[in-house]
Amino acid sequence: MTALTRTGPRIVRTIADVRAAVNEYRAAAGAGATVGLVPTMGYLHEGHASLMRRSASENGLTVLSVFVNPLQFGPNEDFDRYPRDEERDRAVAAEAGADVLFMPSVGEMYPRKPLTSVLVSEVTSRLCGASRPGHFDGVGTVVSKLFNIVGPDRAYFGMKDAQQVAVVTRMAEDLNVPVEIVPCPIVRDPDGLAMSSRNVYLTAEEREQALVLSRTLAQVPGWLADDAGLTSDLLKQRMEQLVRRMPLADIEYAEVLTYPDLLPPGEAPLREAAAKERLLVALAVRFGRTRLIDNILLTP
Amino acid sequence: MTALTRTGPRIVRTIADVRAAVNEYRAAAGAGATVGLVPTMGYLHEGHASLMRRSASENGLTVLSVFVNPLQFGPNEDFDRYPRDEERDRAVAAEAGADVLFMPSVGEMYPRKPLTSVLVSEVTSRLCGASRPGHFDGVGTVVSKLFNIVGPDRAYFGMKDAQQVAVVTRMAEDLNVPVEIVPCPIVRDPDGLAMSSRNVYLTAEEREQALVLSRTLAQVPGWLADDAGLTSDLLKQRMEQLVRRMPLADIEYAEVLTYPDLLPPGEAPLREAAAKERLLVALAVRFGRTRLIDNILLTP
Numbered sequence: 001m002t003a004l005t006r007t008g009p010r011i012v013r014t015i016a017d018v019r020a021a022v023n024e025y026r027a028a029a030g031a032g033a034t035v036g037l038v039p040t041m042g043y044l045h046e047g048h049a050s051l052m053r054r055s056a057s058e059n060g061l062t063v064l065s066v067f068v069n070p071l072q073f074g075p076n077e078d079f080d081r082y083p084r085d086e087e088r089d090r091a092v093a094a095e096a097g098a099d100v101l102f103m104p105s106v107g108e109m110y111p112r113k114p115l116t117s118v119l120v121s122e123v124t125s126r127l128c129g130a131s132r133p134g135h136f137d138g139v140g141t142v143v144s145k146l147f148n149i150v151g152p153d154r155a156y157f158g159m160k161d162a163q164q165v166a167v168v169t170r171m172a173e174d175l176n177v178p179v180e181i182v183p184c185p186i187v188r189d190p191d192g193l194a195m196s197s198r199n200v201y202l203t204a205e206e207r208e209q210a211l212v213l214s215r216t217l218a219q220v221p222g223w224l225a226d227d228a229g230l231t232s233d234l235l236k237q238r239m240e241q242l243v244r245r246m247p248l249a250d251i252e253y254a255e256v257l258t259y260p261d262l263l264p265p266g267e268a269p270l271r272e273a274a275a276k277e278r279l280l281v282a283l284a285v286r287f288g289r290t291r292l293i294d295n296i297l298l299t300p
Numbered sequence: 301m302t303a304l305t306r307t308g309p310r311i312v313r314t315i316a317d318v319r320a321a322v323n324e325y326r327a328a329a330g331a332g333a334t335v336g337l338v339p340t341m342g343y344l345h346e347g348h349a350s351l352m353r354r355s356a357s358e359n360g361l362t363v364l365s366v367f368v369n370p371l372q373f374g375p376n377e378d379f380d381r382y383p384r385d386e387e388r389d390r391a392v393a394a395e396a397g398a399d400v401l402f403m404p405s406v407g408e409m410y411p412r413k414p415l416t417s418v419l420v421s422e423v424t425s426r427l428c429g430a431s432r433p434g435h436f437d438g439v440g441t442v443v444s445k446l447f448n449i450v451g452p453d454r455a456y457f458g459m460k461d462a463q464q465v466a467v468v469t470r471m472a473e474d475l476n477v478p479v480e481i482v483p484c485p486i487v488r489d490p491d492g493l494a495m496s497s498r499n500v501y502l503t504a505e506e507r508e509q510a511l512v513l514s515r516t517l518a519q520v521p522g523w524l525a526d527d528a529g530l531t532s533d534l535l536k537q538r539m540e541q542l543v544r545r546m547p548l549a550d551i552e553y554a555e556v557l558t559y560p561d562l563l564p565p566g567e568a569p570l571r572e573a574a575a576k577e578r579l580l581v582a583l584a585v586r587f588g589r590t591r592l593i594d595n596i597l598l599t600p
Contacts, residue, residue, distance in 0.1 A: 115421045116474035122415050148476040174416035176448040
């Protein structure tokens with residue numbers, strides 16, 4: 001056995017095996033046992049690694065799940081071509097301190113046609129929920145399954161998918177799932193691009209132009225500080241103007257919503273709303289066939 | 301303290317308290333701990349008592365929940381007048397061996413408007429699902445909550461609500477809920493009437509005529525044995541004819557479906573289907589404002 005395999009995560013592919021691994025840990029650790037879950041679709045990058053490191057620092061056992069969930073992809077989306085690389089995932093998971101790597105097949109997760117859906121309304125009606133119908137139904141359902149399979153004390157999600165964090169948090173609260181949802185900061189490349197498994201789709205030219213997302217969002221706090229009359233509509237217009245300067249950019253949405261309820265902040269100048277509650281400023285932009293999202297959260 | 305209060309169940313009204321009671325038991329009982337849950341809407345009768353006794357015989361701790369769940373009642377149904385009697389429930393629970401009696405308020409279970417629903421398709425499209433739209437959405441959601449709150453190893457449901465058993469079993473399987481669903485036999489009054497909290501609504505005349513449900517169902521095995529050509533449609537007609545002899549009876553459905561998938565068994569003589577798989581023969585009949593259901597399960 002090399003040092004790497006000894007310190008790397010235990011790979012399990014069945015629900016029974018991941019449950020056995022968690023039960024074994026809980027039996028050994030006793031009353032102080034805590035289990036952290038990091039649910040991912042794999043093709044891991046530094047963003048995922050930051051979730052695992054956070055979980056490893058807060059829990060006795062960290063379970064990483066890698067599952068490209070067909071339920072959360074639309075018929076014309078990229079399920080088939082979504083990047084997968086098990087060797088790379090194992091290496092990233094080992095480096096970041098995951099203890100158990102749960103990599104089920106589609107047949108293991110859905111042995112027959114599922115008839116049960118976990119649906120969250122309202123917080124799913126805007127942003128990605130509007131442009132990807134059914135997406136969050138698939139997310140709510142698979143995250144419910146993972147919670148039931150692993151039984152984590154804490155689950156870690158990246159804020160790049162801010163709406164996903166809002167949906168999962170609300171789902172867990174409404175259904176009394178005994179788990180703490182831990183939102184974690186967006187991790188960016190040195191030039192500012194939010195890390196995403198889908199960045200691998202970008203051509204060099206698209207990647208250069210994609211910097212417009214983070215650069216636009218980075219300006220928002222300044223605009224808000226300088227312009228007492230800035231409304232939600234004016235902010236969206238400014239963002240769209242900046243993004244449109246990139247010839248390859250195709251805007252899906254540029255939005256400002258309250259967080260985590262994801263409601264419009266009203267017609268009044270944004271400073272009033274921003275003084276009272278958190279505001280999510282979010283962008284979704286297509287470059288060719290690649291859909292990128294990014295956001296910042298403004299906190300009073 | 302009297303003997304009764306000492307041996308009676310511990311009453312808890314909050315989610316935190318029921319979780320504490322279960323955790324306390326699990327910590328004390330160690331590796332062999334098992335928790336049984338009996339979810340009810342209260343106004344307990346001998347049917348509920350049989351579920352508690354079964355749970356008490358199979359688990360170290362039995363939790364009885366009493367909660368009239370507004371989510372599973374339609375706007376024109378009997379939520380407001382559904383019978384409630386806490387003293388009686390406490391006495392029945394004590395006699396039947398429940399250890400913890402969880403009696404939350406509506407505000408405890410739904411502190412704000414729930415946005416999350418647990419929906420089960422297909423098995424909810426017929427029988428009570430067809431006549432009570434939204435009913436099983438409410439059942440799926442509240443049972444999911446109770447499973448997450450109590451974390452039982454086993455949950456006990458009466459077969460009078462055979463479709464509910466099918467829905468909850470499918471939900472638990474689809475979502476990988478780590479619980480065993482235990483279906484328990486229908487308990488009947490000596491004259492055959494299936495026990496139901498709603499029987500209290502019946503007038504003496506209605507109650508007499510309501511015996512037609514169990515008496516009709518009791519004839520089905522004989523009809524099937526005697527008549528090789530009996531089809532699903534013919535069986536339904538025979539049942540309807542018998543029920544219609546009662547002037548106060550208003551038939552909602554008389555059905556024959558495969559169990560637990562609840563699909564029509566086809567046009568062929570029923571004996572063929574009955575030789576291959578279980579068949580549920582089910583009736584729903586209204587007497588005045590009171591809706592009664594009953595069924596038998598034919599097993600190959």
